[in-house]
Amino acid sequence: MPLIEPRTLKGFRDFLPAKMVQREKLMEIAKRVYRRYGFLPIDTPALEYLEILTGKGSEETDRQMYHFVDAGGRQVGMRFDLTVPLARFAAQHIHELGVPFKRYHIAPVWRGENPQDGRFREFVQCDFDTIGTTGVVSDIETALVIHELLLEIGIQDFRIRINNRQILSGLLETLDLKEKSTAVLRALDKLDKVGPEGVSKELSQVGIGPESIEAIFRFAQVQGTHDEVLSKLAAMLGSNPLASQGIERLSVVTRALQAAGVPASRFEIDVSIARGLDYYTGIIFETTLLELPRIGSVCSGGRYDNLTGLFTKQPLPGIGASLGLDRLLAALEKLDRFQESPRAADVFIPLFDPDRINDYFALAAVVRSAGISAEVYPEAKKLGQQLKYADQRGFLVALIAGARELDEGLVQIKDLRTQTATEVAWKNDTEGFLSALHSVLGIQNMLS
Numbered sequence: 001m002p003l004i005e006p007r008t009l010k011g012f013r014d015f016l017p018a019k020m021v022q023r024e025k026l027m028e029i030a031k032r033v034y035r036r037y038g039f040l041p042i043d044t045p046a047l048e049y050l051e052i053l054t055g056k057g058s059e060e061t062d063r064q065m066y067h068f069v070d071a072g073g074r075q076v077g078m079r080f081d082l083t084v085p086l087a088r089f090a091a092q093h094i095h096e097l098g099v100p101f102k103r104y105h106i107a108p109v110w111r112g113e114n115p116q117d118g119r120f121r122e123f124v125q126c127d128f129d130t131i132g133t134t135g136v137v138s139d140i141e142t143a144l145v146i147h148e149l150l151l152e153i154g155i156q157d158f159r160i161r162i163n164n165r166q167i168l169s170g171l172l173e174t175l176d177l178k179e180k181s182t183a184v185l186r187a188l189d190k191l192d193k194v195g196p197e198g199v200s201k202e203l204s205q206v207g208i209g210p211e212s213i214e215a216i217f218r219f220a221q222v223q224g225t226h227d228e229v230l231s232k233l234a235a236m237l238g239s240n241p242l243a244s245q246g247i248e249r250l251s252v253v254t255r256a257l258q259a260a261g262v263p264a265s266r267f268e269i270d271v272s273i274a275r276g277l278d279y280y281t282g283i284i285f286e287t288t289l290l291e292l293p294r295i296g297s298v299c300s301g302g303r304y305d306n307l308t309g310l311f312t313k314q315p316l317p318g319i320g321a322s323l324g325l326d327r328l329l330a331a332l333e334k335l336d337r338f339q340e341s342p343r344a345a346d347v348f349i350p351l352f353d354p355d356r357i358n359d360y361f362a363l364a365a366v367v368r369s370a371g372i373s374a375e376v377y378p379e380a381k382k383l384g385q386q387l388k389y390a391d392q393r394g395f396l397v398a399l400i401a402g403a404r405e406l407d408e409g410l411v412q413i414k415d416l417r418t419q420t421a422t423e424v425a426w427k428n429d430t431e432g433f434l435s436a437l438h439s440v441l442g443i444q445n446m447l448s
Helices: 017-036 059-064 083-097 136-153 165-174 178-188 191-205 210-220 226-237 241-259 325-334 354-369 383-393 403-408 430-447
Strands: 047-049 067-069 075-078 101-110 122-131 158-164 267-269 283-289 299-304 318-324 347-349 374-376 397-400 410-415 420-425
Touching (some): 017 101, 017 122, 017 325, 083 101, 083 318, 136 283, 136 299, 158 165, 158 241, 165 178, 165 226, 165 241, 178 210, 226 241, 226 267, 241 267, 318 325, 347 354, 403 410, 410 430, 420 430
Parallel strands (some): 347 374
Antiparallel strands (some): 047 075, 158 283, 283 299, 299 318
16 A cells, blocks of 8 residues: 655644644733633634524635535534634523623634635634623723733734724715625725725725725825824714714723823724724724734734624624734744744653663652653663753753662752753752752743
């Protein structure tokens, strides 16, 4: 039988340990920040009935969706985001959960789009959402979580761009383009990608006249400080009730962010952003890295007050955002922000004598009992070979003990970065040994 060529599908990837360690670090940071704000974890199936997913995002997401007929003859689809499954989940379980309900969900989603820089067909989203309230407090909190999340990851140079779909809808009402709002918003959402010419062409193709196109661009080009933008918008659209509500909402959000200590340079009102998904109804967010803006938004979201109405008559307004884990990782790699290391444990224990396995595992048990990760090398090779393995894996400390040291209950604590070693007793003075080990690990942690 011929060998099968080992390969992955286009847009799908394997992750080696070094990459997977970084992915897990980001996921842990996201979980920590979300829990800090009171969000609880949930999970939903990768597969949903096709009717649950179709017609909820956009025509593009419908085209990109992976779907098929299962063995039971059911039309099923693989989730393209985590928000639509949340709407179904909330409608199904809200009587058990109560409102407001705050959840986070970190899981893979699938879209059959053309793979490109930072975009893949299978990718992980780190979502957080609040269901069951229209209060502006949730709008403010969503922006604060995005801000804190990026800071916790270690990113300083970013900007949260904020808009409100009510303002956009008010503009389209004023221009008598309400019936073409979906087409206009989808075109406007591509402004960063295709530029004004591309957007203008797409608007013309859906029957938008030159005067209306000019008005849309005049609106999209409004810039200035937060107060200046709000003042200009009020002058342009203040007579429209829907736009006026959106402007007031943005005013409340921006003032609250400033009061919460978010620097004005880290967020801006950008009326050109529209978000391509059809379900957004209110405030929307996009977060870009100032050093790498072309990679697109790394954390996006917004308010969707009508999405659950497709599944239940109970009003369940929602708002949330999603950290695009894989796009952010691609950006951080481009910026050389990650030092790849597949280290699973901090402490390495070389094996000198296979007949003394029990002693090595007793030493490892003492280390692990203190909450320090440790790995025992599986074979008795030359010390140089074992330390080469430790260096390749990025261990911080090696605990070296030959027959003499084991007989006397001693061990050398070797700092693998500075190549210095200290001999201490570990059997008869466990506390002193762990104190010395913590000291060396503490020095390493400050350096790393």
